[in-house]
Amino acid sequence: MYRNTILFASLSIALFSLLGFAMYKEENPEWKSYQKEYNVLLSEKAGDPKLANLPLGLKQNWNSVLNRIDRCMTCHMGVSNTKFFADAKQPYKAHSFLGEGEFMRKHPFEKFGCTICHQGDPQANSVERTHGFVDHVDRQPLTGIFVYSSCSKCHTNLYAPDVDFKEAPVLMKGKALVMQKGCGGCHTIKQMGYGGIMAPELSAFGTRTELAFHLVHDFSHVENPVKSMKNWEWEHFKDPQKITPGNRLATPPQPPTIMPNFHLTDDETTALTVFVMSFKDKKVENIPMDYLPPPYPATVQAPAAPPAKVEPKKRSAKKP
Numbered sequence: 001m002y003r004n005t006i007l008f009a010s011l012s013i014a015l016f017s018l019l020g021f022a023m024y025k026e027e028n029p030e031w032k033s034y035q036k037e038y039n040v041l042l043s044e045k046a047g048d049p050k051l052a053n054l055p056l057g058l059k060q061n062w063n064s065v066l067n068r069i070d071r072c073m074t075c076h077m078g079v080s081n082t083k084f085f086a087d088a089k090q091p092y093k094a095h096s097f098l099g100e101g102e103f104m105r106k107h108p109f110e111k112f113g114c115t116i117c118h119q120g121d122p123q124a125n126s127v128e129r130t131h132g133f134v135d136h137v138d139r140q141p142l143t144g145i146f147v148y149s150s151c152s153k154c155h156t157n158l159y160a161p162d163v164d165f166k167e168a169p170v171l172m173k174g175k176a177l178v179m180q181k182g183c184g185g186c187h188t189i190k191q192m193g194y195g196g197i198m199a200p201e202l203s204a205f206g207t208r209t210e211l212a213f214h215l216v217h218d219f220s221h222v223e224n225p226v227k228s229m230k231n232w233e234w235e236h237f238k239d240p241q242k243i244t245p246g247n248r249l250a251t252p253p254q255p256p257t258i259m260p261n262f263h264l265t266d267d268e269t270t271a272l273t274v275f276v277m278s279f280k281d282k283k284v285e286n287i288p289m290d291y292l293p294p295p296y297p298a299t300v301q302a303p304a305a306p307p308a309k310v311e312p313k314k315r316s317a318k319k320p
């Protein structure tokens with residue numbers, strides 16, 4: 001009897017401390033400490049001590065047209081404050097390319113939010129659930145140079161040989177490489193007018209979810225401990241035969257891949273990885289009309305004999 005009481009008491013204490021901890025976490029989520037630090041920084045920069053005590057609260061951009069609720073600015077508080085936060089540390093830094101005439105000015109955060117370009121989990125509000133490789137998220141968050149793989153959701157004419165979309169140099173580098181190396185001889189890439197049939201079609205490559213990719217790819221030869229689509233692709237471009245070596249013991253035996261090793265530099269490998277991830281299926285991305293930009297002006301001389309076989313769809317044809 002006495003023993004049971006002790007057991008009961010200790011269980012209750014354990015339960016209460018767990019509850020207390022949960023309540024503490026609820027009251028003091030990670031984002032609050034970021035907002036507090038932001039307010040202190042803001043008050044210092046603006047020379048107004050009152051700003052240090054601004055109320056805290058989740059910040060979200062509910063975009064009914066794009067059908068998403070982005071909460072990134074809950075922590076990225078200084079994202080549009082170029083006056084005070086241009087050189088601040090993360091997550092407070094003002095966004096790059098917000099200067100006069102730069103491309104982010106054309107994509108106001110109130111209209112575009114963040115995840116249309118960055119992907120990831122719009123509503124998550126902890127660093128763990130928003131950054132890096134996130135287990136439960138099918139469309140992984142994009143950072144750094146990989147963010148450029150989203151531009152093509154809307155800027156669909158950047159694949160035309162006579163368009164130099166100079167705000168996304170990494171895509172232009174990828175495009176030049178694909179034209180140079182003759183990838184279209186094996187792969188179908190509709191965006192670029194290629195119709196190769198010796199290898200998987202790539203036209204909707206960047207729309208595939210992480211799960212769909214995992215189901216049909218062998219990761220056992222990938223060295224990077226993070227088993228993501230982008231890491232598979234990167235290592236495959238570096239050395240296709242290492243990642244897809246075939247299987248001599250299978251019946252019938254599978255030979256190694258016929259995709260050539262192009263002996264690419266790391267920069268070229270990254271450019272190609274970003275570029276293939278930019279191939280989007282328009283039906284799946286389903287960008288509403290008023291988010292589609294006018295075609296980017298053609299400025300470069302198209303090569304004498306463009307290898308185009310399929311005429312890329314003209315944007316103007318989609319206008320009502």
Ligand code: HEC
Pocket residue numbers: 030031034071072073074075076090091114115118119120121122124125126127130131142143144
């Ligand atoms: C809970 C706070 C928090 C939320 C919510 C948050 N971030 Fe961050 N973010 C951070 C912190 C802290 C850093 C800097 C440390 C780091 O790189 O992990 C950062 C860094 C970044 C970087 C730079 C990473 C790099 O490698 O250069 C990007 C891009 C970014 N965040 C995008 C986003 C996007 C997009 C969202 C919304 C889907 C988001 N963040 C939501 C806290 C947050």
Ligand code: HEC
Pocket residue numbers: 072073076079090093094095096104107109112113114115116117118143144145147148
């Ligand atoms: C039009 C597309 C677009 C939108 C919308 C967008 N970003 Fe970015 N963002 C980029 C690109 C591209 C980069 C990569 C810059 C680079 O590394 O060259 C970037 C980089 C970043 C970085 C890394 C630091 C830096 O400034 O380079 C952070 C943090 C970030 N974005 C947060 C956000 C947040 C938060 C939002 C929403 C409030 C947002 N972004 C909306 C395209 C976008």
Ligand code: HEC
Pocket residue numbers: 103106107112116117147148150151152153154155167168287290291292293294295296297
């Ligand atoms: C959701 C659709 C969408 C995405 C994604 C997007 N843009 Fe845009 N972009 C637009 C729209 C719409 C305009 C026209 C805005 C205006 O004229 O006011 C535009 C305009 C521009 C312009 C000005 C020249 C032009 O063609 O009108 C540049 C440069 C640009 N975007 C670069 C980028 C880059 C780089 C990325 C990827 C990091 C990107 N955009 C991602 C929709 C998008």
Ligand code: HEC
Pocket residue numbers: 177178181182183184185186187198199200202233240244257258259260262272276
């Ligand atoms: C000689 C034919 C050939 C050429 C040329 C070629 N590939 Fe491939 N590629 C293949 C084959 C076959 C596969 C499928 C087997 C494998 O390697 O995994 C493949 C796989 C791929 C994949 C992975 C597809 C998937 O579903 O995951 C990508 C991406 C890719 N190639 C891009 C390129 C690019 C970009 C170029 C030009 C720089 C190129 N390939 C040149 C034959 C080729």
